[in-house]
Amino acid sequence: MPTTEVADQTPHTRAPAPQQPTRRRFDLRERPQLWLVPAVFVVVVLAWEYGTQLLAVDEYVLPRPSQIVEALQRQLTDEQFWGHLWVTTQEALLGFVIGVGAAVLLGTFISQIKVVEATLMPYIVAFQTVPKVALAPLFVLWFGFGLTSKVVMAAVISFFPMLVNVIEGLRAADADRIQMLTVFGASKTQIFRMVRLPSALPFIFAGLDIGIVFAILGAVVGEFIGAKEGLGYLLLQTNYNFDIAGMFAVLVVLSVMGLLAHFVIRLLQRRLAFWAEDTKVIGA
């Protein structure tokens, strides 16, 4: 039974815990990874540098980090290299935007109409199992040695993970939230805008994250098959010329590209889907 004193218990004053001071973000005891991650890098690079010397590994097989840095410096001062970089960036970004954009449109369409979903899903699953990279020769044949074939490759390869995430994300909306909006008289469009779309955002960002990496992969693979410029072309050139350190340098550049894109997307995600830091989302 209720008692009289309880009325004075005012949860009004039970304010939420104050925000953690930002200083703790750099507390090494709180987050040992802040020094462990660079430490691993240093150890691996040192082991690589001196291990290869010690075991007399041929530099045509595995160049030393110092040689790779040298090659990288050489390339970064070469105007032609920047041209290759620009070409690949263009191909990857264009392909990414087209692939991801198409996936958002088609995914939204599919998830809104049950018959369409039931009809198209088997095809989507079937296409997903096709190794998209294997289509590269076909695309070069169809779209030529220029930019287009690589853009198509990048678009196709970044399309599927995004599509799956959009469909799954639009399905993920909480039934209670939809019911809440329904009680207040929301239309289907309002429910889509106010709950389904925001609920899908974390999934969409997961799709973007995978998609951008895949788009770079697609562009490079396209360049392997047939191209006169781009980082993929440069990789092959350095390989033919036994410039293995140069090859590694290109690989480093490609990795940095992927990392940068990943960080940009993570940054956007933290801004736009801030409530779902730890939402579990599916991969490709």
Place this chain on the structure above:
Amino acid sequence: MAIKAMGRRMQQPAAVSEDSWIEVVGLDKRYQPRRSAPTQALRDINLTVRRGEFVSVVGPSGCGKTTLLKILAGLSPKTDGAVRIAGREVSKPLPEVGMVFQAPTLLPWRTIFDNIMVPAEIQKLDRDKHRERAQQLLELVGLTGFERKYPHELSGGMQQRAGICRALVHDPAVLLMDEPFGALDAMTREYMNVELLRIWRESGQTVVLVTHSIPEAVFLSDRVVVLSPRPGRIAEIVPIELDRPRELSVMSSDRAGVYVDRIRNHFNAAGVID
């Protein structure tokens, strides 16, 4: 600070009487599952609620009290009978209804203030007027200063209070509450009961509240509707004649005890203790 109607009230048919603000006549609800016998959830429910009245519905688990509320909210179709709110037949959710749910069900990507504005936004109501009302409601429930916070930054009790503000922002003719304090700890729950009475006194809404707790129903209500176990039928409607305004101390009085026992006896007789 009284928060009264803002002049935007739905066009009422002239015939609506304040005495039958909510009218439930011969309501039946059957579920027809595929390949099995139909289940009777509610049978012959007759209930009239006066404007401004506070009515609670209690009953054992599975007696259909939440079903009754969902029918009033227009979320669940009825099988038979008539349900009217402020003279309008309920067949889909009515804009005249506000609802508070078991869980606060706030949208995590919206601030508290924007969450409270959801019904006004959906019904495309005058923005400035309702912003002002939202601000008043926040003050009424003691959430001033939390407008720009996000739901996860608030305690459960505070979130539920924001949920109450949201249910009231469009000045509904009827406020439906589905076990709104069930998820709160006992202390917060009793505090929220006192708060709810205060909010109700100030806003003057007609309230139908579903609850598991008999003392809660007695403390809050003008009348308590006791439902029998499945199929849910009205076993008794108990008028609670305790003076208002009420404080929690009223619950230690003999008269309150008599009401609680009387309602509990229905459950004991049915062999169900909730």
